[in-house]
Every structure is written in structure tokens, then in C-alpha cells.
Amino acid sequence: MNNFEFYCPTRVFFGRDQQKHVGEIIKGYGFKKVLLHYGGGSIKKIGLYDEVVKSLNDAEIDFVELGGAQPNPILGLVKKGIEICRKENVELVLAVGGGSAIDSGKAIALGAVNDCDPWLFFAKKKEPERALPVGTILTLSATGSETSTSTVITNEELKLKRGFNSELNRPLFSILNPELTFTVSPYQTACGIVDIMMHTAERYLTLKGEAEVTDRIAEAVLKSTIQAGRAALKNPEDYEARATLMWAGSLSHNGLTGLGRDYFMVSHQIEHEISGMFEEVAHGAGLAVVFPAWMKYAYKYNIPRFCQYAVRVWNCEMDYANPENTAIAGIEATESFFKEIGMPTTLGELNITEDSIEEMAEKCTNYGERILPGYIEYGKKEIIDILRLCL
Amino acid sequence: MNNFEFYCPTRVFFGRDQQKHVGEIIKGYGFKKVLLHYGGGSIKKIGLYDEVVKSLNDAEIDFVELGGAQPNPILGLVKKGIEICRKENVELVLAVGGGSAIDSGKAIALGAVNDCDPWLFFAKKKEPERALPVGTILTLSATGSETSTSTVITNEELKLKRGFNSELNRPLFSILNPELTFTVSPYQTACGIVDIMMHTAERYLTLKGEAEVTDRIAEAVLKSTIQAGRAALKNPEDYEARATLMWAGSLSHNGLTGLGRDYFMVSHQIEHEISGMFEEVAHGAGLAVVFPAWMKYAYKYNIPRFCQYAVRVWNCEMDYANPENTAIAGIEATESFFKEIGMPTTLGELNITEDSIEEMAEKCTNYGERILPGYIEYGKKEIIDILRLCL
Numbered sequence: 139m140n141n142f143e144f145y146c147p148t149r150v151f152f153g154r155d156q157q158k159h160v161g162e163i164i165k166g167y168g169f170k171k172v173l174l175h176y177g178g179g180s181i182k183k184i185g186l187y188d189e190v191v192k193s194l195n196d197a198e199i200d201f202v203e204l205g206g207a208q209p210n211p212i213l214g215l216v217k218k219g220i221e222i223c224r225k226e227n228v229e230l231v232l233a234v235g236g237g238s239a240i241d242s243g244k245a246i247a248l249g250a251v252n253d254c255d256p257w258l259f260f261a262k263k264k265e266p267e268r269a270l271p272v273g274t275i276l277t278l279s280a281t282g283s284e285t286s287t288s289t290v291i292t293n294e295e296l297k298l299k300r301g302f303n304s305e306l307n308r309p310l311f312s313i314l315n316p317e318l319t320f321t322v323s324p325y326q327t328a329c330g331i332v333d334i335m336m337h338t339a340e341r342y343l344t345l346k347g348e349a350e351v352t353d354r355i356a357e358a359v360l361k362s363t364i365q366a367g368r369a370a371l372k373n374p375e376d377y378e379a380r381a382t383l384m385w386a387g388s389l390s391h392n393g394l395t396g397l398g399r400d401y402f403m404v405s406h407q408i409e410h411e412i413s414g415m416f417e418e419v420a421h422g423a424g425l426a427v428v429f430p431a432w433m434k435y436a437y438k439y440n441i442p443r444f445c446q447y448a449v450r451v452w453n454c455e456m457d458y459a460n461p462e463n464t465a466i467a468g469i470e471a472t473e474s475f476f477k478e479i480g481m482p483t484t485l486g487e488l489n490i491t492e493d494s495i496e497e498m499a500e501k502c503t504n505y506g507e508r509i510l511p512g513y514i515e516y517g518k519k520e521i522i523d524i525l526r527l528c529l
Numbered sequence: 530m531n532n533f534e535f536y537c538p539t540r541v542f543f544g545r546d547q548q549k550h551v552g553e554i555i556k557g558y559g560f561k562k563v564l565l566h567y568g569g570g571s572i573k574k575i576g577l578y579d580e581v582v583k584s585l586n587d588a589e590i591d592f593v594e595l596g597g598a599q600p601n602p603i604l605g606l607v608k609k610g611i612e613i614c615r616k617e618n619v620e621l622v623l624a625v626g627g628g629s630a631i632d633s634g635k636a637i638a639l640g641a642v643n644d645c646d647p648w649l650f651f652a653k654k655k656e657p658e659r660a661l662p663v664g665t666i667l668t669l670s671a672t673g674s675e676t677s678t679s680t681v682i683t684n685e686e687l688k689l690k691r692g693f694n695s696e697l698n699r700p701l702f703s704i705l706n707p708e709l710t711f712t713v714s715p716y717q718t719a720c721g722i723v724d725i726m727m728h729t730a731e732r733y734l735t736l737k738g739e740a741e742v743t744d745r746i747a748e749a750v751l752k753s754t755i756q757a758g759r760a761a762l763k764n765p766e767d768y769e770a771r772a773t774l775m776w777a778g779s780l781s782h783n784g785l786t787g788l789g790r791d792y793f794m795v796s797h798q799i800e801h802e803i804s805g806m807f808e809e810v811a812h813g814a815g816l817a818v819v820f821p822a823w824m825k826y827a828y829k830y831n832i833p834r835f836c837q838y839a840v841r842v843w844n845c846e847m848d849y850a851n852p853e854n855t856a857i858a859g860i861e862a863t864e865s866f867f868k869e870i871g872m873p874t875t876l877g878e879l880n881i882t883e884d885s886i887e888e889m890a891e892k893c894t895n896y897g898e899r900i901l902p903g904y905i906e907y908g909k910k911e912i913i914d915i916l917r918l919c920l
Contacts, residue, residue: 139707139772141544146537152789153532316530350757350773351780354749362742381530381789382741389742398543398772 139349139398146392148285149311152385156313157189157275160232161197163311164273169229172201173222175243177208177235181277184321190234190275202226204246207235209420210413211242212294213257219246220256223270230310232273237281237290237333237421240274244289244307247272260291260300269306275313278322279383280330280422282337282391284312292414298501299414301406314388316380324371327383328479329422331367334383335360336425337391339472340403343433343440343447344512347399356395357450362386364451364475371479402511405429408521411498412490419488426481427488430473431527435520437465439513444468485528495525530740530789537783539676540702543776547704548580548666552588554702555621555664563592564619566610566634568599568626572668575712581625581666593617595637598626600811601804602633603685604648610637611647614661621701623664628672628681628724628812631665635680635698638663651682651691660697666704669713670774671721671813673728673782675703683805689892690805692797705779707771715762718774719870720813722758725774726751727816728782730863731794734824734831734838735903738790747786748841753777755842755866762870793902796820799912802889803881810879817872818879821864822918826911828856830904835859876919886916 151159164172172194181187194201204219222228223246231250233243247270249256258264276284283289287308290301322330342356366382373379389395409424437444445461448454448468457463473483482488499521503509510516516524542550555563563585572578585592595610613619614637622641624634638661640647649655665675674680678699681692713721733747757773764770780786800815828835836852839845839859848854864874873879890912894900901907907915 139544139769139776141547143540143542145540149534149536151534153530156532348769350769351750351753351777354753355746355780358745358749359742362745366741378530378739378741385530385789386742389746398776 139352140347140400142397144393144397145305146285146308148309148392150285150314150388151311152314154315154317156315157186157318158193160190160273160275160313161193161195161199163313164194164199164230164232165197167230167271167310169271170200171227171229172199173219173226173228173231173246174201174203175207175219175231175233175239175246176205177239178205180321181234184277184318186234186275186277186318190232201232202228207239207242209238210292210299210417211238211245212292214294216242216245216249216256216291219243220249223250228270230271230273232275234275234277236276236278237283240272240276240283240309241281241289241291243274244272244283245291248289248306257293259302260293266304266306271310272307273311273313274309275318276384277318278326278330279319279380279387280333282334282387284309284314285388285392287393288391290410292417297415299410301410312388314384316377316384319380319384320375322374324374325480326420327367327370327374328481329420330383330387331363331479332422332426332476332481334363334387334390336405336429338395339429339447340405341396341399341401343443344402344404345400347401349398352395352398353446359386359390359395360451363390367479404510404512404516405432407510408432408498408502408524411502412488414501415494415498416488416490423482423488426476427483427485427528428524430469430476430483431524433469433472434527435524436513437469441465485525492526492529495522498525530743531738531791533788535784535788536696537676537699539700541676541705541779542702543705545706545708547706548577548709549584551581551623551664551666551704552584552586552590554704555585555590555623556588558621558662558701560620560662561591562618562620563590564610564614564617564622564637565592565594566598566622566624566630566637567596568630569596571712572625575668575709577625577666577668577709581623592623593619598630598633600629601683601690601808602629602636603683605685607633607636607640607647607682610634611640614641619661621662621664623666625666625668627667627669628674631663631667631674631700632672632680632682634663634665635674636682639680639697648684650693651684657695657697662701663698664702664704665700666706666709667775668709669717669721670710670771670778671724673725673778675700675705676779676783678784679782681801683808688806690801692801703779705775707768707775710771710775711766713765715765715871717811718758718761718765719872720811721774721778722754722870723813723817723867723872725754725778725781727796727820729786730820730838731796732787732790732792734834735793735795736791738792740789743786743788743790744837750777750781750786751842754781758870795901795903795907796823798901799823799889799893799915802893803879805892806885806889807879807881814873814879817867818874818876818919819915821860821867821874822915824860824863825918826915827904828860832856876916883917883920886913889916
């Protein structure tokens with residue numbers, strides 16, 4: 139195991155009806171002024187908005203609202219939120235929704251108390267000194283943002299999608315009620331399943347490091363997600379299935395499944411260019427296209443590890459005489475599962491043609507400024523090769 | 530999954546040389562006065578004491594010392610520590626050692642800032658309102674106290690060993706360097722292996738609740754511990770093996786491996802009576818005697834779960850026509866492993882005779898005041914029956 143530091147202080151309230159206590163929870167911390175931040179109308183349709191407002195009112199928490207966070211949340215709305223927070227002396231950002239609302243809320247929480255263009259954090263030009271606290275109520279199991287250090291924002295003018303990781307981004311508390319995901323569509327559920335799996339699979343399959351208990355926990359998260367994913371798609375109101383997806387989703391990206399290893403989420407970085415340029419592409423769908431291609435490109439550099447993945451996660455039989463077959467079997471099982479749950483596995487299915495590949499590769503390397511680390515280094519040429527495998 | 534609340538804010542510094550930074554870490558929090566609490570001479574023998582003192586001095590942290598925490602730490606020393614903390618205005622208790630020093634340190638941290646006999650917390654007569662912060666440097670992978678809510682103290686006058694669980698007990702930070710466990714004896718290593726496994730096995734096998742991802746994480750922790758345990762006993766300086774034991778040990782008792790289920794650690798409660806009355810019995814050794822007996826007593830009430838345990842943790846073949854055989858195979862595999870690593874599995878090996886059984890059962894039920902919950906209720910009679918199976 140490589141040395142690591144781990145600090146995940148988000149207080150998790152998991153289960154039925156937990157959202158009804160959000161007002162008391164906030165009051166318990168002593169906060170009096172809140173920004174209620176959310177996406178579109180779905181939280182109103184499922185009655186969650188009313189429950190939250192009632193709970194805040196009952197606890198005498200004063201709040202202002204900002205809706206409109208979209209999938210692949212944009213900088214423009216973040217800046218609006220920052221203005222509101224400053225004008226209204228907001229003390230806590232309460233993000234209600236999926237990863238979009240939460241990431242948007244986290245970015246607002248950063249920008250509200252730092253005197254600079256918040257995009258500088260995402261462009262890695264500046265580090266924030268502080269952030270407002272963030273609370274979340276999750277309505278979609280996918281990004282793990284409810285317990286992660288991560289926030290991902292799209293600069294809509296530059297058509298660039300970038301993530302910023304910091305301990306400042308860990309929410310103070312998160313309310314996780316699986317019932318709030320019962321009405322998530324099959325497509326969105328499937329996108330979420332892919333994103334959850336990828337957070338762990340990218341920690342598991344990239345770079346280097348030997349970490350027995352981390353490996354087995356990663357396998358546990360992957361296997362649970364596959365099984366619960368199938369069950370939730372079969373019956374959207376299967377509480378146990380939705381609960382497993384929700385908790386696996388949080389654990390998959392809070393750091394636990396990578397501790398003691400070095401990793402780099404290259405598929406995520408490539409995907410950011412796809413949904414950065416093509417805003418309508420859901421992050422999970424983009425990942426379902428990129429990841430199998432990356433695996434086909436990279437497995438030769440670490441056949442033993444891809445065999446471990448195939449056998450332990452997908453129950454493939456180990457071909458001891460020809461391990462490469464087993465590595466390939468694991469890739470096929472993954473791609474097959476993505477198709478089974480309705481995800482695209484080619485750029486064509488996303489209506490993206492070969493013409494866009496070079497530009498995506500350029501952006502991914504920041505126009506030659508950065509190389510992505512891996513078993514080999516990924517520069518523009520390597521990323522183009524991977525994207526070609528996605529065609 | 531049952532509803533749960535999870536909050537584990539201990540900051541973990543894992544890996545080689547991390548103990549050299551303890552002074553900076555404490556300084557970073559702003560503390561200036563520390564109680565350095567430890568056990569016997571072992572931390573001096575391995576050079577850790579000198580490293581810690583140097584680091585504290587370099588960071589200009591003022592400190593007072595209290596050594597002498599013993600395995601099954603006693604109330605008398607806790608009270609000494611409380612006096613010192615109050616007299617010296619200690620701001621943080623730095624516990625350096627195994628679970629004994631850490632539990633003793635946690636109890637001191639509770640008592641120092643609450644105006645009552647600290648035993649009242651352990652006797653469940655009073656709740657503490659606050660606690661001093663605790664930092665730890667771990668030298669023995671066993672109790673999980675470095676990230677847990679738990680502290681277990683023996684009232685040496687009453688010969689009663691009781692635990693007290695509270696969020697107040699979670700350490701502020703813990704330094705986990707596997708190298709510090711290289712010189713742990715095979716016997717102590719084995720006691721630790723049993724304790725680590727039991728924290729998860731008792732969460733896994735008792736009471737009720739369906740929690741897929743929790744189950745698989747529990748299995749991951751158990752399998753890793755078995756594999757790393759064997760490796761560490763074979764080569765005490767196998768860094769990866771010691772690292773796996775250390776991290777599995779923390780995860781096994783920080784709550785993660787039971788989330789979403791109801792459980793009750795009945796074997797732990799029974800074992801407390803053994804090492805409460807017979808101070809020389811190591812906690813892990815006592816557990817190795819009690820747990821197989823409890824399993825033999827209880828498996829009939831939940832054969833499916835004991836089958837899941839046998840197959841997933843021990844790789845037993847599932848006997849679909851006669852599942853009871855599989856449940857029994859898992860118990861045998863457990864007992865066999867305990868023997869393999871040099872643990873006792875009978876009271877006789879601990880020089881305890883049938884004569885002591887009734888008194889231990891009386892104490893375990895607080896002289897009839899409490900029933901231990903399980904598939905059935907455990908009163909004095911049931912506990913006697915289990916202890917008889919330990920003969």
C-alpha cells in the first residue's frame with residue numbers, strides 16, 4: 139500500500155424519510171441563512187421541494203432559492219449563485235438533486251467566499267482558501283458528489299468541462315433516501331450505474347499499487363452495483379436495489395476504493411471532452427463509450443490486473459495458459475453489461491463522428507500543455523487512438 | 530438497508546514514517562499542550578517514543594507523560610490521567626500504542642472534561658457532554674480503536690469490563706504506520722487477527738437486515754484479514770501484509786461493515802466477562818474461544834446467512850440439498866483457522882474451568898438486569914449454555 143491521507147467527514151443520514159429532518163439538521167449546526175439550490179422541476183414533481191421547504195420553515199431557517207442547475211452544470215449559473223450568496227449573506231448551500239445540482243452548489247460555495255473568478259480553480263490556476271459549508275439531499279445515484287471532494291463544471295463559453303478536487307468540497311452532511319430515486323428513468327439510472335462503476339474501476343485498473351483490502355472493497359462495490367443495477371432497472375421501486383446503488387455510489391467516489399494505490403481517471407478526462415463539446419451527452423453515456431475502448435487500448439500493459447478484474451468482478455473463468463483471453467473476457471463482460479442496461483458503446487450512437495476526434499484530443503491535453511498519466515503517457519496521439527476505438 | 534447515520538471524521542495518515550509528522554499535525558490543529566499516553570516499554574524499544582518526543586519538541590508542543598496503560602486497561606490509571614489533564618490544562622490526548630493505550634486515552638479524554646466518576650459512562654448511568662480531542666499512533670492492529678467510537682475499560686475493583694460507545698470517542702486523527710507493527714509477536718498478531726475479524730463477523734452474522742454492499746464490504750475485510758494474517762505470521766516484516774491488517778483493522782470497527790443492518794456483538798459481551806475476571810486472558814484469545822461456540826449455538830436460527838458466510842468468506846462449497854452442512858463447514862473453517870494461527874478454542878486452554886461459568890454469565894447479564902439481543906434472547910441460561918460449548 140502506498141502512503142495515503144484519508145479524511146471523509148461528511149455526516150450521512152441514510153434512509154426513508156431522512157429528508158424531512160433537513161431543517162432540524164441545519165438548525166443543529168447553528169446556520170440561519172441557506173441557499174436552496176436545485177435543478178429543474180423534478181424535485182417539485184416528487185414532492186421533495188415541498189418537504190424541504192416545510193422542514194426549513196418549521197426549523198425557522200431563512201432561505202433563498204436558485205433553481206436551474208442543468209446536467210453538466212454551467213459556470214454562468216454558478217456565478218449567479220455566488221452573487222446571491224454574497225448579497226444575502228448565505229451561511230450554507232443546500233443542494234437538492236443529483237450530481238449536477240450538488241456540483242453546482244459546491245462551486246457556488248467555493249466562489250462565494252473567494253475573491254476571484256471561480257473558473258480559475260477549475261483551470262488549476264488558483265487554489266481557494268475557504269468555502270461555505272454544503273449540505274445535500276440526493277435524488278440520483280451517479281456522481282458520488284454527495285460525499286466526494288469533487289465538483290465538475292462546464293465553462294459554456296469555452297466549451298470546456300473541468301473538475302476541481304479539494305477537501306473544501308466535501309459536504310458537511312448528506313441526506314441519502316433511496317425512495318427519492320424511485321422515479322429516475324431507466325436511461326438515467328443506467329447512466330448512474332456506469333458512473334458509479336467507473337469511479338471505482340478507474341481507481342482499480344489504472345497506474346499502480348498493491349492494496350489488498352482496497353482491491354476487495356472495490357470489487358465489493360462493483361459487484362453490488364452490477365447486481366443492484368439490474369434489479370433497479372427491472373423494478374424501479376425496489377428499495378433494496380435503489381439503496382445499494384445509492385450507498386455504493388457514495389462509497390465509489392469518496393476515496394475508499396482507491397486508498398493505497400496510484401490511479402488516474404483517464405476515461406473520465408476523455409469523457410469530459412465529449413460532454414464538454416456535446417452538452418446533450420450524459421456523462422455516464424459518454425463513459426460507457428470511452429471505457430471499453432480505453433480497456434481495449436490499455437489491457438496489454440497489465441494483463442494480470444485485468445484478469446483479476448475479470449475473474450473477481452465478472453466471475454470469468456481464469457484461462458491460466460492464456461491469461462490474455464481472460465483479460466479480454468472481462469472487457470467483453472463490461473461492454474456487454476453496458477449494452478444490456480441500454481447504454482451506448484460507440485460514438486456513432488451519440489451522433490458524434492470522426493471529425494470531432496482531433497479537437498477533443500486537443501482539448502483533453504489542454505492544447506499540448508498536459509499529458510495524462512497511465513501505463514504509458516497519453517498525449518494527443520494516444521487519445522486520438524482511444525477515441526478511434528470508440529467509433 | 531435499515532436507516533442509518535454515519536459520521537467518521539477521523540483524519541487518517543497511513544504509511545511509512547507518518548509518525549515523524551505528529552508534531553506538525555498537532556501544531557496544525559493549534560493545540561499547544563498534550564498528554565502523551567502509552568503502555569509499557571515497547572514503544573521505547575522500537576524507537577517510536579524518541580521519534581514522537583523529537584517531533585513534538587521540533588513543533589514546540591508542550592507535553593506531559595503518562596505511561597503504564599496495560600492490556601485490558603484499568604480505571605485506576607484512567608483516573609490518574611484525568612487528574613494530570615486537569616492539573617496541566619491538557620488540550621489533546623496523544624495515545625501511542627495499541628487498543629489498550631488508545632482506549633485508556635479515550636477514557637481519560639472523556640473524564641477530563643466531565644464532572645463525574647468516568648465509570649458512570651461505562652456503566653451506562655450517565656452520558657458525557659464533551660471530550661478532549663484524541664490523536665493516536667497505532668502500534669498493534671486489533672481493536673480498531675484508532676477510528677472507532679468505542680473504548681473498553683476494566684473496573685479492577687469490581688472486576689467488570691465494559692465498553693462505552695460515543696461519537697465523542699472518535700479520534701481527531703490517527704497515524705497508521707504498518708512498520709510499527711513489525712515486532713508484534715505471533716501470539717499478539719494472532720489475537721489481533723481474531724479481534725479484527727470479530728468486529729466484522731459479529732456485525733455480519735447477528736440480528737437482521739439486508740444490505741448488499743455492506744455484506745460484500747464485510748466479506749472483503751474478512752477475506753483480506755485472513756490472507757494477510759497468514760502472510761504476517763509467516764513473515765512479520767511483510768509490509769503489505771501488515772498494511773492490510775492495519776487498514777482492515779480500522780475499517781472493521783469504524784462502523785462501515787455493519788451499516789444498514791441491526792447487529793449485537795454478543796460474543797464480545799461474553800468475552801468481556803472472561804477477560805474481566807481473568808485479566809491475563811487477551812481479548813482476541815477469549816474471542817477465539819467464544820465465537821465458534823456462539824456460532825455452534827446460533828447457526829440453526831439463520832442457516833442461509835451462515836451459508837453465505839461459509840461460501841463467500843471461506844470458499845466452502847454450497848451443499849444446496851443440505852444447507853446445514855455448509856453452515857457447519859463455515860464454523861469449522863473459522864475454528865480451524867483460529868487454531869492454525871495459534872489461538873485457543875477452549876476455556877481449558879485458558880486454564881478456566883466450569884466453576885467460573887455461572888459467575889461469568891451472571892455478570893454478563895448484570896445480575897439479571899439485562900438480556901442480550903440475538904436471534905433468541907440471551908439471558909443467564911443461554912449464556913451458560915454457550916460457555917459450556919467453550920469447555
